Amino acid sequence: MSVYPIDRAFLDRHRRRITRIYERRSECVDTVSLYIPDGLATDSTPGQFLMVWIPGVDEIPLSISYVDDGIVGVTVRGIGEATRTLCSLQPGDTIGVRGPLGRGFTIRGGKSLIVGGGIGVAPLRYLVYKLLDVGGDVYVIFGFRDRSHMIFVEEMNRLSSKGLIEFYVATEDGSYGFKATAYDLASSAIDEGVDMVYVCGPEALTRKILMLCLERDIPMEASVEGYMRCGMGICGSCVRGIYLVCRDGPVFDRSKLVEIGEIGLRRRGASGIMEPLL
Ligand code: FES
Structure with a gap:
């Protein structure tokens, strides 16, 4: 630590x-x-x-x-x-x-896959621009419940129409883009080969992509949540495994996500008690 x-x-x-x-x-x-x-x-x-x-x-x-x-x-x-x-x-x-x-995403070139779900796409919007600054191929997949909950889709469509990124949207009800989950689209993209995967969204999504990246030996980073109070590594309320999310995260690499272990399974709530996420 x-x-x-x-x-x-x-x-x-x-x-x-x-x-x-x-x-x-x-x-x-x-x-x-x-x-x-x-x-x-x-x-x-x-x-x-x-x-x-x-x-x-x-x-x-x-x-x-x-x-x-x-x-x-x-x-x-x-x-x-x-x-x-x-x-x-x-x-x-x-x-x-x-x-x-906290610690953010590692910015590197090559072929990057960005996968976001729901409000989790917020930091990924900023990441897209930073990755474009360093060059490389940027593939972006956003997943939402339905059309009415989509954010930053028009902005990503504009970048896509300029040929700067490849962009795909999944909605659970099929009201926009693919009737699929972000994981469905991401797993196809990973099958085609990528150098780095960045994730922010529901932990079930993070966990599934983590498993896939481990299986394929692809580097990955994900932003995870913790219940934050002080935001400066003092109160301990944001602990996940052996890490404090506010200080050591919120972005963790693949090996640390494995070390944390509980990603997508359980998380400490406001009361300090572990709560199941499944
Ligand atoms: S929020 Fe207090 S230690 Fe992280």
Whole structure:
């Protein structure tokens, strides 16, 4: 297990910065992207996250979904009090941020397969642009419940129409793209041969792709969730196996995912008790 160096950069990242929302975009029926000016978070790696403070409500971890020209975006699905409140905020409203925190995805060239499901596609959107920056072939597969829950599909379609990526969508009900799961499409792509697989989505998806990558000996990284409170490696609430998600993750490579063992099977909840995921 690694430790953080407590230096000036650490203190700067963990100091809460009060800022105002610059732009708000509705992505689908229950999901919103919020954009804020933040110089520190623009120097981030896809897969890293921000602790976002909603005044008077809570502080929650959110993956960075966009970075450009001093503006940072996070994407949030409104499923609880804090996330619904965040979704309701408007340009000019005040929030606080700490970060960028944690370890992100490794950026490398070659033939990359990006597989995302649901709100898990948020950090992968940022990853797509970073991989395009270093060249190589980028294949993107997003899976959603149905058409009304799709996010970033138009944006990926635009990149695809310019020949920058290959992009496929799976919906469970067949209302858009393939009537399939993201795993179905990903397994076909893996069969054709890829150099690296990146995953973020439901843990059942991560687990199935992990098994496939182990079988085919393909490098893989996945972003996983933990129940976060401090976001700085102190409280221990985000522990998965021998790792702290906020400090050692949220992105883990194939060998660490195997070491964690419980991926897709169980996770510690808010009470600290292990809860089954199946
Ligand atoms: S959230 Fe406190 S140790 Fe990770």
